[in-house]
Amino acid sequence: MGNAIHDNDSQVLYLKQRxxxxxxVLESVxxxxxxxxxxDRMIQMVDDLELKVQQFKKS
Structure with missing residues (x-):
């Protein structure tokens, strides 16, 4: 799926992009x-974002 993101700047940039x-998507609906x-798709996107935030907090 891609390389792991370890530095804080890259993590913040990734989260901003997502x-x-x-x-x-929200504006287009x-x-x-x-x-x-x-x-359901929007809920899944929010869940994925939350998961990434939690992963980034641990690293």
Whole structure:
């Protein structure tokens, strides 16, 4: 999937990029026509971000 990220600057940059990606997805979803799969995908993105934050805290 890629190389491990160990230094703090790279970790912060990675998290910022992932958060920006999430915000783009969130902005693109029409609340009137959002499907359950769309919501599930966004929840999974938040869960993945949370997991990465926890991993980075440990390293």
């Amino acid at each position: 958060l920006n990606m999430f915000l783009e 029409d609340p009137e026509s959002a499907e359950l799969e769309d919501i």
